[in-house]
Amino acid sequence: MTKSSQPEGRPPAFPYLADPRRKAMRKLHCERLPLNKLAEQYGTPLYVYSGSTVRSRYQAFDAAFDSIPHLVCYSVKANSNLSILRMLSKMRSGFDIVSGGELERVLVADKKAAERVVFSGVGKTAPEMDLALRSGILMFNVESTSEVELLANRASRLKKHARVAVRVNPDVFAETHPYISTGLRKHKFGVPIEEARGLYRTIARHRYLKASGVSVHIGSQITSVGPFGDAMQRVADFVGVLRSDGHQIDYIDAGGGLGIQYHEAALDTFPEKAKTYAVSISKPLAELGVTLLLEPGRSIIGPAGALLTRVLYHKQNDGKQFLIVDAAMNDLIRPTLYSAHHEIVPVDLAPDAKTATYDVVGPICETGDFFARDRELPVTGEGQLLAILDAGAYGMSIASNYNTRSRPPEVLVDGKKVRLIRRRETVRDQVRIERKSL
Numbered sequence: 409m410t411k412s413s414q415p416e417g418r419p420p421a422f423p424y425l426a427d428p429r430r431k432a433m434r435k436l437h438c439e440r441l442p443l444n445k446l447a448e449q450y451g452t453p454l455y456v457y458s459g460s461t462v463r464s465r466y467q468a469f470d471a472a473f474d475s476i477p478h479l480v481c482y483s484v485k486a487n488s489n490l491s492i493l494r495m496l497s498k499m500r501s502g503f504d505i506v507s508g509g510e511l512e513r514v515l516v517a518d519k520k521a522a523e524r525v526v527f528s529g530v531g532k533t534a535p536e537m538d539l540a541l542r543s544g545i546l547m548f549n550v551e552s553t554s555e556v557e558l559l560a561n562r563a564s565r566l567k568k569h570a571r572v573a574v575r576v577n578p579d580v581f582a583e584t585h586p587y588i589s590t591g592l593r594k595h596k597f598g599v600p601i602e603e604a605r606g607l608y609r610t611i612a613r614h615r616y617l618k619a620s621g622v623s624v625h626i627g628s629q630i631t632s633v634g635p636f637g638d639a640m641q642r643v644a645d646f647v648g649v650l651r652s653d654g655h656q657i658d659y660i661d662a663g664g665g666l667g668i669q670y671h672e673a674a675l676d677t678f679p680e681k682a683k684t685y686a687v688s689i690s691k692p693l694a695e696l697g698v699t700l701l702l703e704p705g706r707s708i709i710g711p712a713g714a715l716l717t718r719v720l721y722h723k724q725n726d727g728k729q730f731l732i733v734d735a736a737m738n739d740l741i742r743p744t745l746y747s748a749h750h751e752i753v754p755v756d757l758a759p760d761a762k763t764a765t766y767d768v769v770g771p772i773c774e775t776g777d778f779f780a781r782d783r784e785l786p787v788t789g790e791g792q793l794l795a796i797l798d799a800g801a802y803g804m805s806i807a808s809n810y811n812t813r814s815r816p817p818e819v820l821v822d823g824k825k826v827r828l829i830r831r832r833e834t835v836r837d838q839v840r841i842e843r844k845s846l
């Protein structure tokens with residue numbers, strides 16, 4: 409056993425502050441609220457978000473693009489809680505949606521936000537298109553000839569005009585997990601640039617469609633900015649071609665994908681990172697006079713959230729130590745789905761804590777139900793609270809009811825205030841829409 413290193417310098421959302429009752433101990437907080445208080449009040453597992461972190465990250469991202477006309481369209485799939493959407497909408501954020509359901513959520517959060525919505529996705533259905541057409545969204549990002557035909561058909565039926573961008577596939581490799589890399593020719597996404605030119609001609613033939621933009625999204629959790637710049641250079645060149653064909657291209661949608669630092673304690677250098685990202689994206693577009701659309705998800709909300717969980721049991725099998733916690737893969741699937749790393753830290757931290765090596769696992773009947781394997785943590789006992797960090801993005805939004813587990817509640821902290829923004833689901837909620845006929 410070794411002495412633990414103090415996880416100093418966590419981003420400001422989840423600081424360790426001295427425990428006023430036991431001076432030597434430090435307690436993990438969300439902003440100014442001790443997490444053990446939240447666990448007592450709302451139970452565990454529990455998603456906790458820092459409101460000021462969401463706001464400051466959004467503002468930093470937005471400010472990074474100051475030098476170019478732009479609209480940040482927060483990617484709803486990362487975290488679609490209504491209070492999060494409302495908070496962002498109040499800051500005039502737009503939204504990137506990929507389903508009619510996400511559009512309905514945005515409209516519930518702010519019925520005036522439709523004009524700031526871009527609709528991406530490879531498989532839009534006619535009812536989803538109808539809802540988006542009636543709502544008057546900003547842009548449809550289309551991905552195939554058949555989709556263009558269907559959209560043209562729905563638009564003329566409804567007599568609604570639609571702005572359209574073709575999502576091009578730039579054939580750029582970006583280092584990330586293969587499941588979330590999207591910008592290569594072999595992926596299902598987008599239209600190869602060489603073929604896209606013809607698709608713009610098709611769009612221009614339809615009375616209710618207007619070819620107004622080019623969109624691109626090369627993947628998610630991309631930590632080096634080079635591939636973004638490469639993709640934008642290809643898009644910029646293509647805009648030149650489209651303009652020479654007579655299309656009036658006013659928008660470029662750069663997609664999302666800026667990664668965050670999941671490993672190790674990281675001081676918050678997000679404003680600088682956002683700036684570097686903004687420079688590499690905007691540079692190739694400098695002369696084009698377009699409005700830039702951006703679709704960040706993870707980089708806004710990821711580090712603002714943690715999943716709070718309590719250790720149910722400690723057990724030892726074949727010399728291996730397991731911490732069985734009350735959260736599971738249904739609550740946060742990233743570790744098992746993408747072999748993703750999330751820092752796990754104790755809520756109560758003793759200054760001289762010894763460490764041990766654990767597998768942190770959930771109660772679900774799958775060996776893949778884990779949050780960490782062979783992880784060195786301060787010695788942890790039954791009943792103790794752990795926080796799984798950087799869980800604000802693609803945590804709750806992918807949570808499921810597997811093993812008939814009810815999804816956790818979500819709370820939003822602002823300073824010393826806390827609001828329950830989604831209550832704990834119950835089994836009654838789950839079975840309400842089922843029938844026991846036969």
Ligand code: LLP
Nearest residue numbers: 483528625628629664665703704705706802
């Ligand atoms: N725009 C489009 C068209 C997208 O497909 C995505 C993410 C985004 C924007 C937002 O990307 P972000 O800024 O959040 O990287 N579940 C995975 C991530 C899937 C991303 C899907 N598309 C994970 O937990 O890592």
